[in-house]
Amino acid sequence: MEEKVVFARPSLLTDAPFHYCPGCTHGIVHRLIAEVLGELNVSRENVIGIAPVGCAVFAYDYFDCDMTEAAHGRAPAVATGIKRVHPDKVVFSYQGDGDLACIGAAETIHAAARNENITIIFINNGIFGMTGGQMAPTTLLGQYSTTCQDGRDPVLNGYPVHVCEMLSQLKGPQYIERVSTHDAANVLKAKKAIKKAFQYQLEGKGFSMIEVLVACPTNWKMTPVKALEHIKNEVIPYFPLGVYKDRG
Amino acid sequence: MKERVLMKGNEAIAEAAVRGGCRFFAGYPITPQNEIPEYLSKRLPEVGGSFIQSESEVSAINMIYGASCAGARAMTSSSSPGISLKQEGLSYIACGQLPCVVINMVRGGPGLGTIYPGQADYFQAVKGGGHGDYKLFVYTPATVQEAVDITYKSFEMADKYRIPVLILGDGTIGQMMEPVVLPEMKDPATFPEKKWALTGCKGRERNIINTLDMNPERLEAITDRLFDVYEQIRENETEYENYMCDDAETVIVAYGIVSRVAKSAVNILREQGKKVGLFRPITVSPYPDKALSAIADLPNVKKFLVAELSKGQMVEDVRLIVNGRKPVEFYGRTGGFVINTEELISVVEGGKR
Ligand SMILES: Cc1ncc(C[n+]2csc(CCOP(=O)(O)OP(=O)(O)O)c2C)c(N)n1
Numbered sequence: 001m002e003e004k005v006v007f008a009r010p011s012l013l014t015d016a017p018f019h020y021c022p023g024c025t026h027g028i029v030h031r032l033i034a035e036v037l038g039e040l041n042v043s044r045e046n047v048i049g050i051a052p053v054g055c056a057v058f059a060y061d062y063f064d065c066d067m068t069e070a071a072h073g074r075a076p077a078v079a080t081g082i083k084r085v086h087p088d089k090v091v092f093s094y095q096g097d098g099d100l101a102c103i104g105a106a107e108t109i110h111a112a113a114r115n116e117n118i119t120i121i122f123i124n125n126g127i128f129g130m131t132g133g134q135m136a137p138t139t140l141l142g143q144y145s146t147t148c149q150d151g152r153d154p155v156l157n158g159y160p161v162h163v164c165e166m167l168s169q170l171k172g173p174q175y176i177e178r179v180s181t182h183d184a185a186n187v188l189k190a191k192k193a194i195k196k197a198f199q200y201q202l203e204g205k206g207f208s209m210i211e212v213l214v215a216c217p218t219n220w221k222m223t224p225v226k227a228l229e230h231i232k233n234e235v236i237p238y239f240p241l242g243v244y245k246d247r248g
Numbered sequence: 249m250k251e252r253v254l255m256k257g258n259e260a261i262a263e264a265a266v267r268g269g270c271r272f273f274a275g276y277p278i279t280p281q282n283e284i285p286e287y288l289s290k291r292l293p294e295v296g297g298s299f300i301q302s303e304s305e306v307s308a309i310n311m312i313y314g315a316s317c318a319g320a321r322a323m324t325s326s327s328s329p330g331i332s333l334k335q336e337g338l339s340y341i342a343c344g345q346l347p348c349v350v351i352n353m354v355r356g357g358p359g360l361g362t363i364y365p366g367q368a369d370y371f372q373a374v375k376g377g378g379h380g381d382y383k384l385f386v387y388t389p390a391t392v393q394e395a396v397d398i399t400y401k402s403f404e405m406a407d408k409y410r411i412p413v414l415i416l417g418d419g420t421i422g423q424m425m426e427p428v429v430l431p432e433m434k435d436p437a438t439f440p441e442k443k444w445a446l447t448g449c450k451g452r453e454r455n456i457i458n459t460l461d462m463n464p465e466r467l468e469a470i471t472d473r474l475f476d477v478y479e480q481i482r483e484n485e486t487e488y489e490n491y492m493c494d495d496a497e498t499v500i501v502a503y504g505i506v507s508r509v510a511k512s513a514v515n516i517l518r519e520q521g522k523k524v525g526l527f528r529p530i531t532v533s534p535y536p537d538k539a540l541s542a543i544a545d546l547p548n549v550k551k552f553l554v555a556e557l558s559k560g561q562m563v564e565d566v567r568l569i570v571n572g573r574k575p576v577e578f579y580g581r582t583g584g585f586v587i588n589t590e591e592l593i594s595v596v597e598g599g600k601r
Contacts (some may be wrong), residue, residue, distance in 0.1 A: 045450035048318075051458070060456045066446035066534070068317045069458040071340050074310035077274075077302070081314020082446060083320070084298040085272060089448050110303035 010034035012044060012095035015060045021222025023217035024129075025082065025181040026055060028120060029094075029190070032063055036195035037090065040202065047090045048082050050075045053128040054096035063224050076111035079118045090201055092119040097138040098128045101161045105137075108163070108209075115172040115206035119197045122209055124178075125216040126235065134221035137161040140238055144221070158239065164211050168244035169231025175208040176245040182213065186241075205247070213239065252430045257392045258283035258422040260430070261351060261415075262291065264399040267477050269434045270349070272322040274311035276304055276330060279363040280419040281353035284325040305330040309337030309350075316346040317457050319445030321403045321436065325351035326370050327419075331361060332377070338412055339378030342474065345444075347406035349399065350384075350414045353422040356584040363539070364584025365505060366421035369414035370561035373416050374533035381471050382477045384414045385485075388503040392426035394530075397576040400431045405485065407439070407581045409477050416532065418557065420505040420586065433436050481536035482536035489528040492518065493543050496525030498596055501540070501566050502555045506587055510555060513592045523548070524596060532562065537569045544570045553596060555587055 012034035015092035018027040037047060042087040044065045045059065051059035053072035060067035069159065070078040078200040083091040100108050100122050127145060135152060138160050142151040152160075164178045175197055179190035190212055197208035213235055215227035222230060262284045265273075273292055275285045277501060285301060292299040298315075302308040308324045325333065331352045341348060352373065356366035371377075373386050386495070387403060389395035395417060402413040428563040446455055461467040476600035489507075492514060493499050507528040517524040529536050543549055551574055556565040563578045570576050579595045581587050 044454070045448040048446050048448065051315075051325075057460060060458055064449075064454055066449050066455045068314075068344075068446060068456070069460060070313070071310060071336055074306070074337070077307040077310035078314035079319070080300065081272065081274070081311040081316070082318045083314075084300070084311075085315050085320040086317035086447065107307050110307065114300075216527050222505070 010038045012037050012047065012064055014062055014064045018062065019058060020055065021218040023215060023227055024055070025214045026123060028181050028187060029123065029214065030059065032187070032191045032194050033075040033092070033121060036191060036198055039195065040198055042090050042198070042202070047092070048086065050079050050082070050091070050093040051207065052093065052099040053130070054099050055122065055202070056094050056096065057130065059094050063151040066192065070130050071172045073099050073102070074107055075099065076104065076107040076116070076118070076120065080111055080116050083116060083118050087117070090198060092121060094121045094228065097122070097124045097126065097136045101137040101163050103116040103217050109170070112167050112173040112209065113170050115174065117201055117204060117206050119201050121194065122211040123214045124211050124239065125214040127216050129216050129219055137241070140234060162239065166246040167209060173207040173209065173245055174205045174247045177243045178213070178239060178241050180213040180231055180236060180241055182215065182228040250524045254425055254427050254563045255392065256283055256423065256425045257395055257417070258353070259287045260392050260396050260428050261399045262287035262382045263430060264396040265349065265403070266291055266295060266297070266404040267431050267433045268400040269321040269439060270403060271295065271436060272312070272315035272320045273297070273324065274300040274302045274308040275324050275326060275450055276308055278327045278330045280355060280422050281325050281327050281351065283422070284351060305333035309334040309341070312348050313337055313341050313344070313346060316341065316348045317344070317446045319442045319447055321407070322350070325347040325353070327353045327355045328357050328366065331369060331372065335372070335378035338384065339380050339382060340459050341412045342382035342384065343380065344457050345410040345474070346412070346457070347410050348412050349402045349406055350412060352414060352416055352420045354416060356582060362584040365420065365557060365586055366582065366584065367418055367504060367506065367557035368559070368561065368582065369416065370532065370556070370558060373414050382474055383533055385409065385411050385481055386414045386416050386531065388530060388532050388580070389421055390504055390507045390528065392421065392424065393428045395421055396428050396430060401558050409481055411477060411481070416504070418504050433510050436493045478534060485531065486536040487530035488536035488539050489526070489530065490539065490543070491526040491528065493525035493527055493549070494546065495523055495548055497523040497548060497550045498553060499525045499527050499543060499549055500553050500555060500596065501527045503562065503563070504530060506555050506557060509587055509589055509592055512589045513596065516589065516593060517596065519530045526557070535565050535569065540566065540569045544573045549574055554578050555592060555595070557586065558582060563580065
């Protein structure tokens, strides 16, 4: 009987095991990026990636393409420098919410406003994962973090930042969508969005950002299953999924 | 004979950068260096390069990080407050061994300070203004021609040693006009291949440029390498001007615009039969320590006078090198004042302090 391969590692991923915590969905997003670039026939020599400072700081270990790691929040500026030198390469940055929406907010907004022809994969896990669970700009009202231990209080801590909604007000960006990883159907939708974002870059259309809701069971102090339910029941109502901008 | 043209310092530097192969510039406006981005915004697209007016100096230096990772000759320029904002990026660039050129047209500080010239960013430039163990390769031009030659050469130096080169100018160098001979246009296609750069990993292992290493042995080795390279630069590339120091009793030590004032003072004092000389470092990191030390050993040299537009920064390096062999005096002005010739002569003669 002939054996048929039904599941394999996408060629853009190395064989290094992910270092992520159990139940974290960073790994799923890495895989989606590698899968869609494969499906778009973008080979390893045509991709350059930028890792952030955050849990995904080691992303350069996992993608089999030229990679760098930017200072905290500066990935869109680094991506801009790389893309301007190599306009023929697919350039993507992969950033957490502290990185992209807090310390790097200016870089994010202005890369979008310039319509840089890059793709940003924005991981919203509602927390500073790498540094041990402090409040992020996306931490929900009432949510526990190590720097808002009674839950985020808007009077003391202000309100969460809605990045897709904000960026979609700008004329520059081409495609902005928020997707989730809390179940298989949504992972497939996330894949479609990420593919379209890269497709736009390949077509030279310009800036795209896909915000991906990701679970952080460790810092949310939940089981992996509870964390996925939490995305569905608490995070999505506050950060609604959908296309925020698509200039087609 | 090559054509001499009258150019403003900032514009001459910008043109020299293009001729030296610079094809990427990002910067944020600040006086007194605005003519650099203004000039390049027009000039770089003409040669197929990229110019970006960034949202901040923080972003600009990280764009330089990216462009340098990608293998381009890249430059940013700013003035003191903006250079402060670039320090985190410079630390990453130094650790990543990424070549680039950074211009600081220094203005008086601290704080927002003034738009008039200053030299009070010396510590920041030569001691490593950002976090961690690293050094920049720092030049201090004194004329527009020298600024042109240094800018042109800096791209070679940056690539050769894989180190960020900082050109420590001052408002005067950027703003004054002088006749210059511009160097030849280089063709970036002829530059040696950067095997480490992110160019798309066609037919090779992927390249990774990062500044994180949780393995103590490896990180210590990286740090050691940065300092080995710095010592090679000290050995091969330090530059200085010795102007009548060999028979001098008093040696003025000054760089940049102050060195020009000091040279006039030396000329006037020499006409009066007074044995005064000028030691002018052209690189201040690494410092031309051997040359200065040799002067300190001369029996005729009785004392040094360091003159700066600061409360006393380079004087600390001079004192370390002279190491008590001769007295080292200091004279400085701040607030945007430039020391003038009469003032300096009176200081040399033991008058004004
Ligand atoms: C300039 C600077 N400030 C702070 C830090 C420390 N730091 C590292 S990661 C991080 C937050 C990361 O959170 P996020 O971007 O949400 O990514 P996650 O770890 O949750 O994936 C912080 C504050 C740093 N490395 N650099």
